[in-house]
Amino acid sequence: MRGSRQDETLAEAAVMALTRQLELAPKPGLPDPRDLRARATRQDHRSLRWSAKALAPGLAAMAAAARRTGRATPGLRAELGAIGRSTEHSVALAGGGHRGALWALGLLVAAAALEPGATGTEVTAAAKRIAAHTDRRAPRRPSRGSTVSATYGAAGARGEARAGFPHVRRALDALAATRSAGAPESCARLDALLTVMCTLQDTELLHTAGPHGLRHVQTGARAVLDAGGTSTEAGRAALAAFDGDLHARAWSPRGSGALLAGALFVDSLPVTVRA
Template structure:
């Protein structure tokens, strides 16, 4: 039996998130080397397991959007309620992915509202959704919102309300790297570094402050300026950057969720989001 459109979108989002997890080396971020090779805050296998726990919530978000039919304040409130319930479920499965859930949840809902749209149009619809306040959200400030207020960073909500500019930058980086003949894993790593080079990551601001954020942005730019991860010089720069971030215990987690969003939107030209070619979701 074929999946429903909502299940197809949710599965595509989970595959995108697992595809992001599979990349290595990811500077300061969990990757397959964590399976016994080194100690990190979360085991890579538990992150893969908890990524799959996102699917029921993402299916519910897609179904809510399809039922509502437009980017209304009521839909925004429903998505927020589903997201909070999904966070609880994911916590029981090992935790993680809060940032990715925010990104993928809005994009999945937007894709359900515009079933024939391609990536950039879906991001524009997500922008209209994010423009509505979540009136049922808890009143207490989150760590991300507190850091955003302290440093003037857009944060996750600002990124969504701007139409996910870093997701769009990652899509451009993927296209550029592929056109230059880069293998798919290197194209995806270059896209991650492109996001990392300019994102005002509130997690980094919290743990490392503005100086640490600038240090990470400069390190990511250095890898790209060395030729990217498909070149020998770029790979050497990436290895040094990775060692540096792990030694400092700095994790640019915001970039990984945005890359997952880009991989979700990354479909063949003219194809609806959620109908990706197998080569792009391996």
């Protein structure tokens, strides 16, 4: 079995997870198949699905780097960062988007390559070990996310990774709970997304809406789950109201969407390598 095929299979699984997140509807404030004009996000669903494919070569390269290195080292962290920045450029040429998903999926794909056959918390623990190292080659200028994190004391994407992706783990628990109740898969995924929204300190929301807006989104997500979740009539009514509210405000909880994609990838493990 060739390592390159293993790496490509992990990358394909990650892109499929992102595609499944994009296909899910209705996603409050996030692009989905209904929203071709992309009122909140300024990127339509079709272009996002197309540009998601541009992540595959970079994700495969990240998996290859992790498999070659064999353990979470500062050198591996720096190499993943360099591949990620190159992939961002490729994705921008394909239409843009997915920066948060690339960060989460890149670390999780690398973690899965480090720990073949691992699932769930084993993968997020491996990702935590990688993220614990500083990317020595990263640009010194602060990103918008790091600036917002510093301003409001939010964990941000780096903090989420260094904590072992707690919101990915919560999403996995929500997927399992809703599935065990016999609900459709789409409801399990929506409930998982809302579970993330309830507690994530989304730096994109903090940038556009401030702490009040973040709390508003967290409260709205919790209201849907408290109503019984998206598999119930009351929950669906609460979801429709929440969705309309976020679109009207043009607030987009993009961090939650990226972490749901990460959870769907981890949920798909272990993946089967095709000959």
